[in-house]
Amino acid sequence: MTKELFLEDSYLTSCEAEITAIDGDKVTLDQTVFYPAGGGQETDTGVLIQNGQEITVVKVKKENGEIFHYVSEPDKLSLGPVTAKLDWDRRQNLMKHHTLLHVIAAVFNQEHDSLCTGNQIYPDKARIDLTGITELSQEEIDALVSKANDELERNHEVSVRTLPREEAENISGVIKTIVNLIPKAVKEIRLVKIGDIDEQACGGTHVKQTGAVGKFVLDKTKNKGKGVTRLEVRTI
Numbered sequence: 305m306t307k308e309l310f311l312e313d314s315y316l317t318s319c320e321a322e323i324t325a326i327d328g329d330k331v332t333l334d335q336t337v338f339y340p341a342g343g344g345q346e347t348d349t350g351v352l353i354q355n356g357q358e359i360t361v362v363k364v365k366k367e368n369g370e371i372f373h374y375v376s377e378p379d380k381l382s383l384g385p386v387t388a389k390l391d392w393d394r395r396q397n398l399m400k401h402h403t404l405l406h407v408i409a410a411v412f413n414q415e416h417d418s419l420c421t422g423n424q425i426y427p428d429k430a431r432i433d434l435t436g437i438t439e440l441s442q443e444e445i446d447a448l449v450s451k452a453n454d455e456l457e458r459n460h461e462v463s464v465r466t467l468p469r470e471e472a473e474n475i476s477g478v479i480k481t482i483v484n485l486i487p488k489a490v491k492e493i494r495l496v497k498i499g500d501i502d503e504q505a506c507g508g509t510h511v512k513q514t515g516a517v518g519k520f521v522l523d524k525t526k527n528k529g530k531g532v533t534r535l536e537v538r539t540i
């Protein structure tokens with residue numbers, strides 16, 4: 305199993321590792337800073353550096369619990385020591401948009417009991433599907449966007465803790481709902497807390513303070529049917 309260093313420190317931009325397997329264009333490391341696409345967050349990219357050569361990592365995926373780094377030129381790599389280095393601009397932008405979605409979900413939940421039913425995070429934009437707001441006017445939505453921008457500006461600290469499943473299930477409210485959706489086989493739940501406004505089960509990467517997100521705009525509001533509204537947002 306690859307050690308997932310990004311879960312402990314999302315600000316690690318590179319690490320020393322060992323290549324433990326190469327299968328076609330799929331490379332396995334003993335530990336990695338690369339976040340594999342998942343939970344709505346797009347893949348990290350970057351390079352693997354070995355013998356002075358930089359080999360591009362085009363995508364990273366988790367398949368049956370194993371993390372695979374898909375590389376452009378696998379023939380240039382061999383088993384043994386390697387440096388794994390992220391495209392840090394891309395990752396930072398993913399972390400900003402990811403943290404932004406937590407703050408938006410928190411504000412809409414607080415005001416309209418909205419639950420998040422889906423999301424997708426890119427470096428330059430993100431979208432979130434929320435319940436409970438199909439009846440709202442554009443002015444009302446805009447007021448919530450403004451409130452979410454205010455919360456970002458309050459510069460809440462973003463912290464992470466891991467709890468045994470039973471403990472996480474006993475926390476009341478939204479967390480419990482989300483934890484119940486996580487497969488029963490998962491015994492440890494990672495909770496991401498944003499100041500005093502939100503705590504969610506999440507395995508993604510986030511900035512340390514909401515101020516790092518900056519401000520955001522709402523580009524589009526779309527009714528997805530079945531009481532779900534999609535918001536398309538972008539940091540500025």
Ligand SMILES: [Zn+2]
Binds near residue numbers: 406496
């Ligand atoms: Zn998250």
